[in-house]
Amino acid sequence: MPSMEKIRNFCVIAHIDHGKSTLSDRLLEFTKTIADRDMQDQALDSMDLERERGITIKSHAIQMYYNHNDGEKYTFNLIDTPGHVDFSYEVSRSIAACEGALLLVDASQGIQAQTISNLYLAIEHDLEIIPILNKVDMPSAMIDEVTEQIVDLLGCEEEDVIHASGKTGLGVEEILAAIVDRIPAPTGDPKAPLQALIFDSVFNSFRGAIAYFRIMNGQIRKGDLVRFVNTGKEYKADEIGVLQMDQIPQKMLGTGDVGYIITGIKESKEIKVGDTITHVDNPCEEAIHGFEEVKPMVFAGIFPVDNDDFEDLRDSLEKLQLNDASLVFEPETSVALGFGFRCGFLGMLHLDIIQERLTREFDQNVITTIPNVSYFAYTKKGEKITIHTPTDMPDPTLLDRVEEPIISAQIITKPEYIGNIMTLCMEKRGTLKSQHYLTQYRVELTFDIPLAEIVFDFYDRLKSVTRGYASFDYHPDSYKPADLVKLDIKLNGEPVDALSALVHRTKAEAFGRKICKRLKELLPRQQFVIAIQAAIGAKIIARETISALRKDVTAKCYGGDITRKRKLLEKQKKGKKKMRQVGNVSIPQKAFLDVLKLN
C-alpha cells in the first residue's frame, strides 16, 4: 500500500473531442501501465459505441505508477468522467472523488460549454486545476488566443498552462510531474471509521455488479461486513482491489485509495452512484453528502416493430439495465403499437444510445414514440402525480396545475451569434440569466429553459443558427408551473395513442400541424378518404385530408402479366398484414418510424 502522501487522484475535464481519451492513453503508455503492444487507441473507452462516437459514456478509473524526479514512486488514480450533458450527476460524483483535475482545452477550438460547466463543478469541489493547452501540434492551433482564454477563466499565470499534444506526446512528462507537484495528496483520517464514495459501477456477467469507490476516511479489508448507507443494504466484501488494466485483488485498501468491491450483488440497480460505503460495525457518523437518487428525465415508449418480439425486447432491456442502472422501463400497451415498454432516460443522448444499442447489440427492431419529460401534476384535491406518459395526465377538470423541469443551460459562442441564440431561446420559452464575455471573441450565455424544449430539435437548431459555433451543456435546475396540454392525433376520428404528446399550449398548434403534414406524406392512400386531425380534447387544431385512391387497377393483364401481378398483389397483401390498424386505417410501421423522427 502506498502511503497517502504518494497518492494522487485526478480526473480530466474536457469538451467532447478535445482529446481527453487520446491524452489519457499517452499517460498510460508513458507510465507503462499499458504495454505498447496492448495499446489500443483510447483504452479507457471500452464500449465500441463509445469509441465510434468519441464520447465516454460510462466513467472508469485506472491506476498507474509514476517515478517522479524526486526519486519517489507515486500512485496515480485517473478517474474518467462521462462526457455528456445527460450524465452531469455522474460527473459530479467522479469529481468528488478527486483532489485535482487536468483541464484540457483544444488549442484550435478554445474553451467550450462543457469545459466550463465541468470546470465549475471541479472548482465547487475545491479541486486543484492543471490547465493544459492540447493539440498544439495542429496547424490551426491558436496558442496565444486560447492561452489567454484559459488565463482569464482560471485567473492563473500563462506559465501554469502546459502545452501538450496527445498525438505527438509533447508535454506528457510535464503533466505527470505537475500532477505530483501541484495536486495535493489525499487528506482524510486513516483511523476514522470507513467512509468511501461510490463514483461508478459496472456489471460483469460472471461477477455481478461491481462498485468503484474512493476511500475518504478509514480503511477496508477483504471479508469486511459493509453497509451502503443510502440504500441501507449490507454485504460482505468478497473481493476488493485496485483497477489497473485488469482488476488486481488486494487484502486491504486505505484512505485516499481508489478501488473496486465485489459483493455478489446481482443487479447494478442496488449500487447507487454517490452512495457511501461504511462498516457495519463502527460505521461513519454521516454519509458523504451530495448523494442523489438519479431520476430519469425523459420518457418514451419503445415498441417492437413486430409484436412477436415483445419478450425479446424485454430481455434486451433487462440486459441493458444490468449495465446501466439509470435506464428504467415498465410494460406499456398501445392500441396502435401493441405491447411495448415505457422507458425512462437521463436525457436525449441517453435515449439515443439505448435505442442504438438495442439495434446494434441486441438486433432489436423498435419504434420509439414521441419523448416527453417527466412532469408533476397537482390535482385540485392536492394530490401530486408524476407524469411519464401522456395518458397519465389527469382530466383537465380535475387538474390544478402542472409543473415542468427547468434546466440551466450554458452556451458558449461567438458574439455575432448572440442575437440568433437569444431568438432561439425565447422561442424555446427560455430566459437569459447571464451573459459573460470570456474573451473579446467568446461569450458565455446562461439560460433557464424548460427541458421539454430541448427534447425537440434544439440541438439541430442551435447548430444551424450558429453555423456550428456553439457549445451547449446543461444541468437540471428546478420545476416550474407550465401551461401544458395533451395533443391527440386522430385518423378518421380514432385517436392514435402512440402519437399523443404533451406540449406547451403555445406550441400545440404548430406541433399538431407538423405531425398532420408528415402523416399526410407518409400514409399510403387508401380506398377511402382519411382525415388526419390534431386535437386538444374535443377541439381540432389542425387537419389534413388524404383523398381516396380512385383507381387501383392494372392496365394490361395478358399471359405472363398474370403471374407477375398475382405475385405482386400477394406480396403487398402480406406487407399489409403487418401494418398497424387504427380504426379502418392501415399504418405502415415505416410511417410510425418516420413521423416520430421529428428532429
Place this chain on the structure above:
Amino acid sequence: MRSDYLSGDTLQSIYFGGGTPSLLTEKELSAIFNQIYKTFSIEEDAEVTLEANPDDLTPEKVQILKNSPVNRLSIGIQSFFEEDLKAWNRAHTAAEAIACIQRVQDAGFENLTADLIYGATTTPDEHWVENIQRLIDFKIPHLSCYALTVEERTALGHFVRKGRVEAPKDEHAARQFEILMKMMAEHGYDHYEISNFAKSGYYAVHNSSYWKGSHYLGIGPGAHSFNGDSRSWNIANNPKYIKAIRQGKQSGIQLYETEYLTLEQKYNEYILTGLRTIWGCSLEHIRSIKPEFEAHFIQKVQPFVEKNWMQEQAKTFTLTQKGKLLADYISAELFLL
C-alpha cells in the same frame, strides 16, 4: 420441340405480338406459318392476329399480310394527338395513324383492334373523347384502352422522379376511364375485360383464353405458356434463346422455367383474371379448385357487394363500374395467402 405441350388440342388462335412482328418479311412470315401448320392442327376459322404500329403498315406490307393467314390486325394507335405521341416517343404521327386505318380497311381488313392510352397529363378530356370517337367512327369493332402507368425503369418514370414531367393523377385517369365506359356502352361495345371493349362477335379469342384459364403455348424469348397446372416462361435473352433452340440440350441452356401452381395460387389467379372480365368468378369454379375456398370467398366478397363494387348473378360475381376502378385492391382482398 414443345409441340406436345398443348397435348394435340386444335388451336383456336395464333397471335404475333411483342416487339414489332410487322417487321417480318414475306418469306419469313410464310416460313413461320408453314411450320405452324405442319406442327399443330389449326381450327378452320382460327383467329390469327398480328400486332403492328401505324408507321410499319406500308401499302406493300398490308398486301403481304392480306395474302397471309393473318385475319386480324392489332394497331398501336395510342392517340390521334401529336402532344401525346411526342410525349410517349412514338414513331408515328396522328396523320399516319388515320391513313393507316383507312389503308388496312381498304385492303379488306375489317377485324381490327386499336390501342389507346388515357390518363396522361398531355391528354385533356376533350382529346380523349375525340380519340374514342374516331375509332367508333371508323367502325373498329375492338378497342384496348390502357391507363398510362409510370413504371420505375422507363424514361417516363425517370422524368417523373426528376420532376421534369408531372406524374399522372389517378383522378384524371379515373375520370377518363369513366368517360370511356360511358361512350363504349352508348355505342354498343361490351366491356368484356377491364381494358378491352368489343362489339359482339369480336371478342379477342386469343386474349380471352388468358382470362378464361385456357391453355396456351408461347414461342420466342420471354414468352409465357400455361397448361392448367403450371406456367412456364422462356428465357428472355435473345442470343441465349436462339442457342438453346439450335443446339437443344447440348447448349447447356435451359430454354424455359416452370412453376407449378398451388391451389391457393390457382385460386388467386382465377380471382385476379376472372374479376377483370364479363364472365366473372363463379362459386362453382372456386369449389372446383378446392371446396373450402368457397366459404372464404363468400365471406370476403360480402362487403364489396354491400358497397356496390361487386354484383352477383346466378352465383357468379362480377365487378360493377365502380369496382372496375379498384380491381387490383378488390382482388388482393379476396386472395388467399
